[in-house]
Amino acid sequence: MKAAFFFITMSFGFLISCGESNQKDIEKSMVDSNTESQTFVRATSEGTMSAGYFTYTNSLSEPDTLFSVSSKVARMTESHETYTTADGLSGMREVKEIPVAAGDSIQFKPGGLHIMFMRLTQDLAHGDSVEVELSLKKAGKVNVTLPVQ
Amino acid sequence: MKKLILLFLPVLLLSCGPDVKVIDDLNDKSFTLVNQENQPFTFPDDFKGQYVVLGFIYTHCPDVCPIITNNLKKMQEEMGFPSDVHFAEITFDPDRDTPEVLKAYKEIYKLNENFTFLTGQPEIISETMDSLRVRSQVSMSTTTEEGKELYFVNHSDKIMVLDKDSRVVLEYGGSMTPISYIIEDLNKIRL
Numbered sequence: 190m191k192a193a194f195f196f197i198t199m200s201f202g203f204l205i206s207c208g209e210s211n212q213k214d215i216e217k218s219m220v221d222s223n224t225e226s227q228t229f230v231r232a233t234s235e236g237t238m239s240a241g242y243f244t245y246t247n248s249l250s251e252p253d254t255l256f257s258v259s260s261k262v263a264r265m266t267e268s269h270e271t272y273t274t275a276d277g278l279s280g281m282r283e284v285k286e287i288p289v290a291a292g293d294s295i296q297f298k299p300g301g302l303h304i305m306f307m308r309l310t311q312d313l314a315h316g317d318s319v320e321v322e323l324s325l326k327k328a329g330k331v332n333v334t335l336p337v338q
Numbered sequence: 339m340k341k342l343i344l345l346f347l348p349v350l351l352l353s354c355g356p357d358v359k360v361i362d363d364l365n366d367k368s369f370t371l372v373n374q375e376n377q378p379f380t381f382p383d384d385f386k387g388q389y390v391v392l393g394f395i396y397t398h399c400p401d402v403c404p405i406i407t408n409n410l411k412k413m414q415e416e417m418g419f420p421s422d423v424h425f426a427e428i429t430f431d432p433d434r435d436t437p438e439v440l441k442a443y444k445e446i447y448k449l450n451e452n453f454t455f456l457t458g459q460p461e462i463i464s465e466t467m468d469s470l471r472v473r474s475q476v477s478m479s480t481t482t483e484e485g486k487e488l489y490f491v492n493h494s495d496k497i498m499v500l501d502k503d504s505r506v507v508l509e510y511g512g513s514m515t516p517i518s519y520i521i522e523d524l525n526k527i528r529l
Contacts, residue, residue, distance in 0.1 A: 231400055231404055232446055233400070233443075234442050234446065237397060237400075238398050238399075238400045239400050240401045240404075264482070269401075271402055274492050277494075278473060278474075278475070278492040278493055278494060278495075279402045279492065279493055279494070279513070280490075280492040281401065281477070281490050281492075282478070299401060299405055300402065300514070303400070303401050305400065306400070307488065308482065308488070
């Protein structure tokens with residue numbers, strides 16, 4: 190009888206473990222599995238859009254604000270962020286000013302803040318590089334060069 | 339005791355097969371789309387007999403959609419380019435994503451013949467997306483100096499897996515799911 194009880198108990202345990210969902214709880218973080226570096230501009234063709242990613246560190250001893258970005262590779266260049274709308278859709282919107290504390294950084298990264306290159310004036314191919322001019326209220330003009338991947 | 343064991347054993351064996359939960363059955367659906375080569379493609383019928391890892395994008399999306407495409411590409415690579423699993427993406431922006439545009443997008447990402455892009459007539463694309471519970475809406479629209487319309491699209495961020503019988507059996511956040519999770523789940527149900 191004890192053996193029967195043991196077998197039934199084990200059976201139910203086994204059934205429960207086998208019924209576990211094949212969907213896992215997903216940690217909500219963007220995963221771009223094909224970009225090794227977080228400093229790059231996406232390769233794409235003329236006339237379309239691309240995004241640039243890098244980290245800007247405010248090396249001043251006072252707070253600063255990024256208020257404009259520009260690049261010759263696009264007719265329009267803006268700071269954008271990817272966000273989730275109230276009804277759960279993935280959206281994108283312009284961020285006109287980005288404050289950064291002294292010694293702190295602004296991270297442009299996939300799925301978050303990014304430099305938005307709109308209506309590209311040229312193809313962006315692997316191996317190319319893109320110059321971006323950042324305008325900050327205190328630091329002034331800062332140029333960054335990003336590789337195309 | 340022997341009778342008890344004989345009673346439970348078949349239940350145990352049956353319960354531990356592939357854990358396939360059908361989310362949507364698309365067998366009664368049929369949408370006439372076109373692929374990146376401008377060839378007619380009937381979705382999902384033309385995928386029958388293969389598992390399909392399916393993403394949804396628009397090529398003017400520079401951030402989330404490339405992440406989804408890269409995730410599918412990396413999945414294909416890490417799975418060793420399996421012949422029984424097809425990879426595909428359907429655009430929800432058919433006005434701009436013509437077959438030619440999708441072909442150029444595919445070339446930029448260096449994707450192989452087992453990776454298909456689909457577009458179609460806007461109303462057919464809309465019906466296809468509805469059947470897959472993929473939502474999209476124009477979020478910002480402006481007119482450029484040259485008089486061209488420039489717009490962005492808010493959209494579902496989703497990757498799903500269809501089994502060989504055109505049933506949606508797995509579904510994930512498209513840009514936020516580690517591909518190892520999807521590969522592990524897909525391998526559990528591949529027969």
